[in-house]
Amino acid sequence: MTKPEKALIFELSQPGRVAYALPDCDVPEVEITELIPASYLRSVPAALPEVYEVDVIRHYTELSRRNFGIDNGFYPLGSCTMKYNPKINEDVARFSGFAKIHPYQPEETIQGALELLYTLQNDIAALTGMDQVTLQPAAGAHGEWTGLMMIRAYHESRGDSRTKVIVPDSSHGTNPASATVAGLETITIPSNARGHVDLDALRAVVGSDTAALMLTNPNTLGLFEEQIVEIARIVHEAGGLLYYDGANSNAIMGITRPGDMGFDVVHLNLHKTMSTPHGGGGPGAGPVGVKQLLIPFLPKPIVIQRQDGIFTFDHERPHSIGRVKAYYGNFGILVRAYTYIRTYGPEGLRHVSQLAVLNANYMMHRLAPYFHVPYPGVCKHEFVISGKQLKQYGVRTLDVAKRLLDFGYHPPTIYFPLNVEECIMIEPTETESKETLDAFIDTMIHIIKEAETTPELLLNAPYRTTVRRLDETQAARKPVLNCSCN
Amino acid sequence: MKHRYLPLTPKDQTEMMRTIGIDAMEQLFQDIPQEIRYQGNLPISEALDEISLLRHMRQLAGKNADFDQYSSFLGAGLYDHHIPVVINHIISRSEFYTAYTPYQPEISQGELQAIFEFQSFICELTGMAVANASMYDGATALAEAAALASGATKRKQIILSRTIHPEARQIVHSTARGLHLEVVEIEDLDGVTNLEQLATCVTNNCAAVLVQSPNFFGCIEDVKAIADIIHQHKGLCVVSTNPLSLGILERPGHLGADVVVGDAQPLGIAASLGGPTCGFFAVTEPYMRKMPGRIVGQTVDREGQRGFVLTLQAREQHIRREKATSNICSNQALLALSASVYLSTMGKQGLQDVARLNLQKAHYAAQRLTQHAAFSRPFLAPFFNEFVLKLPDRWDMSQLQKNLLESGYIGGYHLGRDYPELQNHMLIAVTERRTRTEIDQFAAVLGGMFP
Numbered sequence: 001m002t003k004p005e006k007a008l009i010f011e012l013s014q015p016g017r018v019a020y021a022l023p024d025c026d027v028p029e030v031e032i033t034e035l036i037p038a039s040y041l042r043s044v045p046a047a048l049p050e051v052y053e054v055d056v057i058r059h060y061t062e063l064s065r066r067n068f069g070i071d072n073g074f075y076p077l078g079s080c081t082m083k084y085n086p087k088i089n090e091d092v093a094r095f096s097g098f099a100k101i102h103p104y105q106p107e108e109t110i111q112g113a114l115e116l117l118y119t120l121q122n123d124i125a126a127l128t129g130m131d132q133v134t135l136q137p138a139a140g141a142h143g144e145w146t147g148l149m150m151i152r153a154y155h156e157s158r159g160d161s162r163t164k165v166i167v168p169d170s171s172h173g174t175n176p177a178s179a180t181v182a183g184l185e186t187i188t189i190p191s192n193a194r195g196h197v198d199l200d201a202l203r204a205v206v207g208s209d210t211a212a213l214m215l216t217n218p219n220t221l222g223l224f225e226e227q228i229v230e231i232a233r234i235v236h237e238a239g240g241l242l243y244y245d246g247a248n249s250n251a252i253m254g255i256t257r258p259g260d261m262g263f264d265v266v267h268l269n270l271h272k273t274m275s276t277p278h279g280g281g282g283p284g285a286g287p288v289g290v291k292q293l294l295i296p297f298l299p300k301p302i303v304i305q306r307q308d309g310i311f312t313f314d315h316e317r318p319h320s321i322g323r324v325k326a327y328y329g330n331f332g333i334l335v336r337a338y339t340y341i342r343t344y345g346p347e348g349l350r351h352v353s354q355l356a357v358l359n360a361n362y363m364m365h366r367l368a369p370y371f372h373v374p375y376p377g378v379c380k381h382e383f384v385i386s387g388k389q390l391k392q393y394g395v396r397t398l399d400v401a402k403r404l405l406d407f408g409y410h411p412p413t414i415y416f417p418l419n420v421e422e423c424i425m426i427e428p429t430e431t432e433s434k435e436t437l438d439a440f441i442d443t444m445i446h447i448i449k450e451a452e453t454t455p456e457l458l459l460n461a462p463y464r465t466t467v468r469r470l471d472e473t474q475a476a477r478k479p480v481l482n483c484s485c486n
Numbered sequence: 487m488k489h490r491y492l493p494l495t496p497k498d499q500t501e502m503m504r505t506i507g508i509d510a511m512e513q514l515f516q517d518i519p520q521e522i523r524y525q526g527n528l529p530i531s532e533a534l535d536e537i538s539l540l541r542h543m544r545q546l547a548g549k550n551a552d553f554d555q556y557s558s559f560l561g562a563g564l565y566d567h568h569i570p571v572v573i574n575h576i577i578s579r580s581e582f583y584t585a586y587t588p589y590q591p592e593i594s595q596g597e598l599q600a601i602f603e604f605q606s607f608i609c610e611l612t613g614m615a616v617a618n619a620s621m622y623d624g625a626t627a628l629a630e631a632a633a634l635a636s637g638a639t640k641r642k643q644i645i646l647s648r649t650i651h652p653e654a655r656q657i658v659h660s661t662a663r664g665l666h667l668e669v670v671e672i673e674d675l676d677g678v679t680n681l682e683q684l685a686t687c688v689t690n691n692c693a694a695v696l697v698q699s700p701n702f703f704g705c706i707e708d709v710k711a712i713a714d715i716i717h718q719h720k721g722l723c724v725v726s727t728n729p730l731s732l733g734i735l736e737r738p739g740h741l742g743a744d745v746v747v748g749d750a751q752p753l754g755i756a757a758s759l760g761g762p763t764c765g766f767f768a769v770t771e772p773y774m775r776k777m778p779g780r781i782v783g784q785t786v787d788r789e790g791q792r793g794f795v796l797t798l799q800a801r802e803q804h805i806r807r808e809k810a811t812s813n814i815c816s817n818q819a820l821l822a823l824s825a826s827v828y829l830s831t832m833g834k835q836g837l838q839d840v841a842r843l844n845l846q847k848a849h850y851a852a853q854r855l856t857q858h859a860a861f862s863r864p865f866l867a868p869f870f871n872e873f874v875l876k877l878p879d880r881w882d883m884s885q886l887q888k889n890l891l892e893s894g895y896i897g898g899y900h901l902g903r904d905y906p907e908l909q910n911h912m913l914i915a916v917t918e919r920r921t922r923t924e925i926d927q928f929a930a931v932l933g934g935m936f937p
Contacts, residue, residue, distance in 0.1 A: 005792050020836040026922040027850035036868045048834045056830050060576040067596030069584030096554045097547025103760035106887045112549030123530040138622035141815040177803035177813035182664045186808040224517040260522045279820030280597040281587040283762030322660040326625035326653045327760020345533030362502040433493035465592035468787040475785035475797040482606035
């Protein structure tokens with residue numbers, strides 16, 4: 001069932017073939033060595049493939065056929081919000097007036113782009129309950145770092161040397177990693193038996209050194225932190241600030257806002273909540289919103305509208321943490337996110353969150369008889385189940401995930417969060433139909449039966465994919481990281 | 487409400503709620519305290535039907551002057567190169583663009599192989615041993631290189647040449663503040679890094695020297711000399727480069743660079759107001775396990791067939807958390823794919839040809855412009871496709887840009903924005919897209935303003 005090896009593009013090379021058509025040089029040519037000293041010139045041409053256009057198209061088309069995206073099928077990857085990526089977003093981002101413009105053009109020649117950025121800043125501020133937004137950060141982790149740098153700058157501006165960032169044990173790995181690169185130290189606190197922040201554990205660690213608490217809400221278990229107002233009070237009373245990791249915002253749009261919960265900083269992952277494509281790993285965008293007290297520290301520039309209606313970049317921000325991204329962020333992604341917001345409007349976005357939550361709860365209830373559900377009750381946009389009961393058959397969560405591949409599904413997130421044994425984290429999103437959910441659930445039940453009767457079927461899965469299970473140990477022990485064409 | 491992306495009918499919703507054991511959607515949100523519930527509709531942009539939305543977006547796009555309507559001589563790190571038409575067809579394949587990170591290798595071999603090929607392309611271009619799967623952009627890649635150097639040498643000082651892109655320098659400064667690193671900037675002399683000053687500044691406390699070549703002024707730096715200086719003190723030489731220039735310019739890896747970074751935008755990526763582009767990051771063998779970001783490696787499956795996986799993940803945030811080499815969690819996979827398709831399309835000969843066209847046209851433009859008595863070139867170092875033009879003192883930049891626009895040209899970058907001593911200097915980029923006629927007319931229009 002697997003496919004034969006696919007040659008590398010370099011392996012298709014035949015001297016003499018070309019896939020380009022450049023113009024002839026229409027200016028008087030000068031000998032290169034008269035323009036550039038020989039010691040600066042490349043002694044050997046880059047050994048790039050020599051192929052013709054059909055080779056290029058067939059090669060990459062075949063690679064695409066060995067890849068699985070949302071358009072290929074159900075992709076319930078928890079915490080990644082793999083919702084449908086609307087096609088109008090793609091078309092619009094390719095308009096010449098968006099794709100073929102330069103950030104250093106005179107501002108009067110990019111007023112349409114600035115208007116879009118300005119409107120998106122305001123929409124995100126309203127959606128999150130924040131007072132001002134920067135669109136610069138390129139991704140969620142980049143937004144986290146930006147937010148923490150602002151928090152650090154805020155405390156420093158008050159002569160307050162606070163260095164500790166508190167994160168729950170269920171947090172995304174980027175949270176503590178971002179704290180480190182922002183020059184701060186992480187304190188990890190355990191969750192309580194119900195999967196929530198343990199208030200006693202929180203009280204035990206907050207103090208005069210607390211810079212911030214980082215939280216997702218709903219958290220990575222898909223549970224809403226019901227005590228959020230109290231949590232915010234505890235942190236604020238100790239002089240710390242609250243950072244909202246917006247990875248799970250798809251559950252709450254128009255229903256509740258981080259700003260109203262007490263958060264001071266929030267980032268949104270536009271490639272999750274706002275439907276922009278994940279691109280096989282990027283590009284994304286991670287805008288950051290802040291409350292009034294942090295506005296002076298926002299990265300510069302910010303787009304503002306002058307009294308006369310003209311949009312302009314405001315560079316005069318003396319307390320800014322500086323620039324975090326070249327130019328003005330991932331504009332092409334911002335265009336897509338704005339387009340998305342305009343397909344829904346305020347009522348539509350609330351409906352999106354309601355249906356995302358409905359889908360998740362429906363799946364959880366239907367799967368509950370077959371899997372251990374560590375946190376029963378109501379979930380938000382995602383939920384976790386545990387595959388620990390399968391261990392009696394010698395099967396692990398990983399094997400269930402690999403078996404799902406044979407049925408044409410992208411598996412859920414597995415082994416995260418770290419505090420749930422044999423964790424399976426499922427996020428269906430709102431763009432999946434009941435039939436799709438039912439078919440997936442039936443497949444999961446079928447796989448459980450297989451585990452009971454023929455566990456080796458799971459242990460050796462997948463069978464119907466491009467390749468079988470790969471030797472990751474060999475990849476790491478003897479790294480082969482390029483084709484050594486040089 | 488009905489919406490084209492939403493499948494659940496009222497009947498579906500009722501059935502699903504019955505399965506869950508609730509009567510109203512509201513019950514799914516009862517865990518959210520009343521005091522923080524949002525009442526009413528958010529004050530955000532209203533919904534539009536598809537026809538109105540397309541009209542609205544065309545209207546916004548129409549307010550921008552784009553490269554289809556104007557001939558651009560603006561570069562400064564982001565260029566109007568030809569994008570071969572095949573690229574858009576490949577990156578529009580939704581198997582690529584709607585996929586997440588290839589964490590499930592069995593169904594992600596396409597993306598993994600594409601990244602492996604990208605890493606191979608970058609190694610081949612730069613002359614380095616190892617490259618990663620890409621970074622946000624060239625500027626953040628440079629900042630990450632500073633972090634790598636500090637971690638690898640256990641030193642806290644970074645030396646930064648003032649000829650590096652000003653925004654990249656700002657990002658290095660922001661990053662350095664985060665990591666408690668000290669940054670020392672080296673002045674330029676005649677458009678290139680002042681080597682004498684560099685030699686006196688470099689000590690055994692320096693983690694790295696960061697340079698850009700071709701630099702922000704378009705001038706080619708003496709990378710070998712710079713590498714020699716820092717290597718005497720056992721620091722790292724970090725070079726930021728324009729990958730298209732490597733069609734004719736020597737590989738930084740052969741000039742002594744330990745880390746090579748840059749932005750792949752010239753390789754078939756739209757300017758798009760500056761993003762998204764794609765940073766690349768390559769190192770010599772000893773720094774392989776200190777690299778930030780994702781890396782794809784070759785391996786075999788259980789039947790012995792070649793396959794690819796994400797590897798060396800013990801460096802990364804989802805494993806190491808606060809001890810990771812970086813907090814980066816994504817890459818720019820789709821744009822790395824654009825760059826790979828570009829390099830496949832141009833191939834061995836095409837990349838040399840396009841680089842040569844840039845070189846020749848830029849030099850022709852420089853010669854043409856400096857024929858005018860009012861213009862001169864202050865920096866005489868060799869350059870690739872971009873150069874600095876000195877205009878007469880006392881002129882109004884915005885008026886000048888306006889005049890150029892009226893004639894159909896987007897002018898160069900005003901260097902006075904970042905370099906106070908270069909108030910009346912313009913950075914002019916000339917790519918293979920500019921014709922001789924455009925160059926001649928641009929020179930005539932600009933010259934006409936200074937009779």
